[in-house]
Amino acid sequence: MTGFALHLLRHGAPETPGLLMGRTDDAPTEAGIAACVARAEGLGIERLIGSDLRRCRAAGKAIGRATGLPLATDPRWRELDFGDWDGQAARMIDREAIGRFWDDPDAYPPPGGERWSALVSRVSAAIAGLAPVPTLVVTHGGAMRAALHILCGFDQRQLWAFDLPYAARLSLNVWPGERPSGQIAGLCA
Numbered sequence: 001m002t003g004f005a006l007h008l009l010r011h012g013a014p015e016t017p018g019l020l021m022g023r024t025d026d027a028p029t030e031a032g033i034a035a036c037v038a039r040a041e042g043l044g045i046e047r048l049i050g051s052d053l054r055r056c057r058a059a060g061k062a063i064g065r066a067t068g069l070p071l072a073t074d075p076r077w078r079e080l081d082f083g084d085w086d087g088q089a090a091r092m093i094d095r096e097a098i099g100r101f102w103d104d105p106d107a108y109p110p111p112g113g114e115r116w117s118a119l120v121s122r123v124s125a126a127i128a129g130l131a132p133v134p135t136l137v138v139t140h141g142g143a144m145r146a147a148l149h150i151l152c153g154f155d156q157r158q159l160w161a162f163d164l165p166y167a168a169r170l171s172l173n174v175w176p177g178e179r180p181s182g183q184i185a186g187l188c189a
Helices: 030-040 054-067 095-103 116-128 141-152
Strands: 004-010 047-050 071-073 135-139 169-175 181-188
Touching: 004 030, 004 141, 030 054, 047 054, 054 071, 054 135, 116 141, 141 169, 141 181
Parallel strands: 004 135, 047 071, 047 135
Antiparallel strands: 004 169, 169 181
């Protein structure tokens, strides 16, 4: 089977940056949307997908207008649900609790939040459902790291080594199948 290009684009800057935003549906800034449109330019995509949260939908709709492609939304591309921590700045959370989470987000999920393995499962299902055509997904930093884990086999510590600021684009060559695999083709941060 032949591979296809998969571009993962983190949403642009939200109105209130610096918060743990999983299900928190903060609006994106106009500059953040423009940065995403610029990152999507010239990719030659045939399919455009976005998380259903408005910080991704807004950028996806703007990219759709620029490319002439319709935006399909898929909630499986959402960020990790931070539960009771959602919408808070990391510095406001108990240092030991958030430290345990960063060290092992599956064993120590946020109170009332989602385990890392649940995010990986969601993103894995979303990847498995992709048609093998050049695709852009407007998503979140956590979902991008989950995709790197699934497609490239990076472990938890290695995933935190990737700087994925707002409007960062991660490009992968993906080989679909029962166990899809991928290769990093580029990172524009």
